[in-house]
C-alpha cells in the first residue's frame with residue numbers, strides 16, 4: 001500500500017521546519033509544530049516530486065482563516081526519511097485523488113475581453129488564473145479579444161480537436177458570443193460539444209454564479225479550479241428569433257425595468273455590478289408599465305409543484321469532486337420548432353407588467369435569483385412576469401430577490417414554458433439578451449435542450465446548502 005504520510009523540510013522565515021504531509025480520506029493535511037492546514041482534494045492543483053533534488057512541490061488553493069477569496073499557494077521542500085519510490089508514489093496518489101474522474105493537463109483556448117467589467121481581466125488572468133492553470137499542467141492558447149464579435153469569429157473557426165475546453169475571461173457577453181460562434185462553425189454539432197468555463201471578470205457574471213455558487217461566483221481562482229477539474233454538464237440554451245433571424249441566448253431575455261437597469265446604466269460601468277442596483281432604484285421611481293404583449297406555451301404554472309421538483313433535484317456544493325460521466329448534448333439545428341404565428345396551445349398574459357424576465361440558471365446577477373426553480377436540463381424556460389402593483393411591493397423585492405423569494409410574491413407570475421414570444425407595443429421597450437442590447441422588435445424564444453456543455457464541479461447549479469423554495 002502507498003504511504004499516506006511524507007515528512008518534508010520546508011524553509012519558513014529562514015528557519016527549517018518539518019511538515020508532515022498526509023493524504024487522508026477526503027483531504028490533504030500539512031502539520032507542523034504550529035498547527036495543521038487541511039486542503040480538500042478539490043483544492044489540490046498538482047503535486048510533483050523531483051528525484052534528483054528530492055524536492056516535493058504541492059500546489060493548492062486555500063482561504064485565509066477559512067474565509068474570503070481563494071488564494072493560490074505552494075508547499076515546496078525536501079522529502080526526509082522516505083525512499084525516492086515512496087515519494088514518487090505519494091505524489092501519484094495525491095494527483096489521483098485530486099483529479100478523480102477528470103482528465104488532467106487540459107488543452108485550453110482562453111479568450112480574454114480586456115474591456116469587460118472594470119477592465120481588469122488581463123491582470124486578473126495573469127496574476128490569479130494563469131498560475132493555477134500552468135501548475136495544473138494545462139496548455140494555453142490565449143487570445144485577447146480586440147473587438148465586439150471577435151470571440152464569436154474565433155469560436156466559429158476553432159480547431160475542435162486541439163482543445164478540451166474554452167475559457168472566457170470576461171462577463172456573460174463573451175459566453176453569448178462563443179455559443180453563437182459555435183453555432184456558425186462548419187461542424188456546429190461538434191463545436192457545441194466543446195465545454196465552456198467562465199472566468200468571471202465582467203460586470204454581469206451570472207453564469208459563473210450559477211456554476212460556482214454565490215460565495216465563489218466572482219472568485220477567479222475558484223473558477224480556475226472549475227476550468228481544470230469541472231465535468232461537462234449538458235445545459236439547455238435558447239433559440240431567439242427576431243426579424244427572421246435566429247441566434248442563441250444562454251442566460252436570459254428581459255424587457256421593462258430589468259432591461260432598463262442594465263442597458264440604461266452602461267455609463268456607470270465603473271461601479272461594477274452596483275450599477276444594477278442604482279438602475280433598479282431609478283426604475284422604482286419611474287414605475288413605468290412595460291408596454292408589451294406576452295404569450296407563452298406553458299408547461300407548468302403551479303409554483304408549489306415547481307418547488308417540489310426542485311427539492312428532488314438540487315444538491316448542495318460539496319468539497320468532493322463530481323465524477324459525473326461526460327454529458328453529450330443533443331444535436332439540433334438552428335431552425336425554430338414553433339412558428340412565430342402559431343397560437344394553438346399558447347396563452348396570452350393578461351395583466352400589465354413592470355418587467356418580464358425569462359431564462360435559465362437561478363441567478364441573473366449577484367443580488368437577484370430570478371429563476372430559483374430553474375434546472376439546467378428540464379427542456380423548459382422559466383418566465384417571470386411582474387405585474388404592476390405598487391412601488392413598495394417592488395422595493396420589497398430588494399430584500400427577497402437575492403434568496404429567490406420573489407418567486408412566492410403574488411404579483412410574480414412564474415411560468416415554465418416550452419416557448420414564449422413578446423410583442424413590444426411601444427418603441428420605448430428595451431430588450432436585453434444575455435445582458436446585451438437587442439432591437440426592440442417582436443421576438444420569440446424556444447428551448448434547445450441540452451445544447452451546450454458547461455464545466456461544473458457539482459453537476460447542477462450551485463445553490464447554497466440552506467437554500468429552500
Ligand SMILES: Nc1ncnc2c1ncn2[C@@H]1O[C@H](COP(=O)(O)OP(=O)(O)OP(=O)(O)O)[C@@H](O)[C@H]1O
Pocket residue numbers: 113114115116117118145146147148149150169170171172173174175177201202203204205435436
Ligand atoms: N476588445 C474589445 N473592445 C470592445 N468590446 C469588446 C472587446 N472584446 C469583447 N468586447 C465586447 O464586450 C462585450 C462585453 O463582454 P463581457 O462578457 O466581457 O462583459 P459583460 O459582463 O457581459 O459586460 P460588461 O461589458 O458589462 O462587463 C461583449 O459584447 C463583447 O463582444
